[in-house]
Amino acid sequence: MTDGLTIADKTFSSRLFIGSSGYPNQQVMLDAIAASTAEVVTVAIRRINIHGGGENVIDLLADKYHLLPNTAGCYTARDAVLTAQLAREAIGTDWIKLEVIGDEETLFPDVEHLLTAADELVKDGFIVLPYCNDDPITCRKLADIGCAAVMPLGAPIGSGMGLRNPYNIEIIRDQVSIPVIVDAGIGTASDAAIALELGCDGILLNTAIAKALDPVKMATAMGRGVEAGRLAFQAGRIPRKLYAEASSPQAGIVRA
Amino acid sequence: MSQQVQVNGIGKTVNASTITEILHEEGVDESAPFLAVALNGTVIPRGEWNNTQLAAADSVEIVKPVSGG
Numbered sequence: 487m488t489d490g491l492t493i494a495d496k497t498f499s500s501r502l503f504i505g506s507s508g509y510p511n512q513q514v515m516l517d518a519i520a521a522s523t524a525e526v527v528t529v530a531i532r533r534i535n536i537h538g539g540g541e542n543v544i545d546l547l548a549d550k551y552h553l554l555p556n557t558a559g560c561y562t563a564r565d566a567v568l569t570a571q572l573a574r575e576a577i578g579t580d581w582i583k584l585e586v587i588g589d590e591e592t593l594f595p596d597v598e599h600l601l602t603a604a605d606e607l608v609k610d611g612f613i614v615l616p617y618c619n620d621d622p623i624t625c626r627k628l629a630d631i632g633c634a635a636v637m638p639l640g641a642p643i644g645s646g647m648g649l650r651n652p653y654n655i656e657i658i659r660d661q662v663s664i665p666v667i668v669d670a671g672i673g674t675a676s677d678a679a680i681a682l683e684l685g686c687d688g689i690l691l692n693t694a695i696a697k698a699l700d701p702v703k704m705a706t707a708m709g710r711g712v713e714a715g716r717l718a719f720q721a722g723r724i725p726r727k728l729y730a731e732a733s734s735p736q737a738g739i740v741r742a
Numbered sequence: 743m744s745q746q747v748q749v750n751g752i753g754k755t756v757n758a759s760t761i762t763e764i765l766h767e768e769g770v771d772e773s774a775p776f777l778a779v780a781l782n783g784t785v786i787p788r789g790e791w792n793n794t795q796l797a798a799a800d801s802v803e804i805v806k807p808v809s810g811g
Contacts, residue, residue, distance in 0.1 A: 505811030515809070530810025533750040533803065534770060534777075544776050544807040556810050564783075571785045572805050576778035643811070692811030 489716070491688050493665055494581075494613045494634045496552065498525045501682065502712045503554065503667065504705070505692025506543055514701050516546060522695065522705035527551040528583055530558050531573045544577070554615065556583040561596065563603035570607055582607060583637070583669075583690075584616040593643045593670075597624050601631065608632040617669050620654040622661050629662045636662055637690060640681065641671025644693040648677040652684055659685045675704075675711030682715025683723070748801040761791040764802055778805050 490497040504524040509515035519527060527547050547553060555573035560566040563586060570582040586603050588596030595618050607614050613634045618624050620638040628636050638658055641647030648671060649655055659666050668681040669690035681689050689712060698704035744755050749768060758764035761779055765772045772791060779786050780803040786794050796802070 505809075507809040507811045509809075528810055529807040531778075531805050532808045534806050535750070535768065543809045548776070553807070555807060558810055568780060568783055568785070568803075569805075572778040572780055572803065573807070575785050575787065576776050576805060576807055 489720075491665065493615070498552070499523075500525050500709070500712070501688035501716060502678070502709055503528065503669075503688060503690040504695065505690070506547065507692055508696035509701060512543065512546065515543075515696070518695055518701040518705040519547075519551070521702045521709065523709040525552055526554050526690075528554045528556050528690070528692070529577075530556055531569050531576065548577075552581075553577055553579060554581050554583050555579065556617075557585045557603075559587070560585060561587050561599075563599040563606065566599070566603040567606050567610075570603075570612060571610070574612070580611060581613045582615065584614050584633075594639075595619055597621075600624075601627055604628055604633055605631050615667070620651050620658065622654060622657045625658045625662050625666075629664050633664065635665040635667055635687070637667045637669035639670035640668045640677065641673075643670045644697075645671050646673030646694055647671050648673050649680055649684075652680065655681070655686065656684050672708075675707040678708050678711035679715035679718070682712055683718050685719055688712070745796065745798040747796055747799065750802070750804055756796075759796055761786055761794045761796070761802070764796060765791070765804065768804060770804065776806050779803065780805075 487499050490499050491501050500523040502522055502524045503526040504519055504522050505528045557566040557569040566586045586596050586599040587593050604614050604616050615635045615637055616628050616633050617637045625636040640649040665687040667688040668686050672691040672694045678689050695701050695705045744757050758767050762772050782801055
């Protein structure tokens, strides 16, 4: 496979990771995931008998996709670590999207608890993909701890604001040597393309596809946006200039 | 013999004395795939459910994967 995305011992041909939540129904979810070209699908871990909908989502996804359980909703390192361990037991994967939330309105990470949980889980043999803020220092610490990737947010989860601080994302990309996957805040296909154009290795999104008016069409757009961004990054863009530089030849212009 | 335990955050009086029995009391088939159980904050592997005894005031978490972002 050329130009695959390698994380730990797995290489993926798609640089789009997708969530399984919030779709109008399960069929739309399946169709959208297929249209997106994603190979990695996130799931949450919840107490039984609390959630009625999506009862069989895991049965629909487990054979076809690489499942990435999350610790969504956890506010402490302790809860996140236990959730991750339960996820490993339930699904049989060492992979975990680590989320430790600090504030219920912004859903920004609690960095202190995030670092503690990441350290404990890495030592416990997990392949940790931490959802984090767009702070290069935090990302470096997560990389030093041994996380398999860093997943800085573009904007608050579900906000659709795109990459609010592309400069920080670019610095993160420059300073860590593990994969950088922009996770959260993607709104539309151009956001996806921008993330890849900056040199990020992939994106993770859910709401922008699930809550679009046409999730399957948006999933298709996102898949193409990721591809376009990656190609553009590899192609080497022209620099930005303040002034014009004519593209047509200057000699032989007709003057009446 | 009944005892007071917490199951998924809810205090209950149960007759179960093992993890397997508490799953049955919750209407869960212990052979169902994609299940995980923790007792007092420690994950109990599936193979040990039958042998793990419950005590009064124990806290049990029974979870499964659901849709998530």
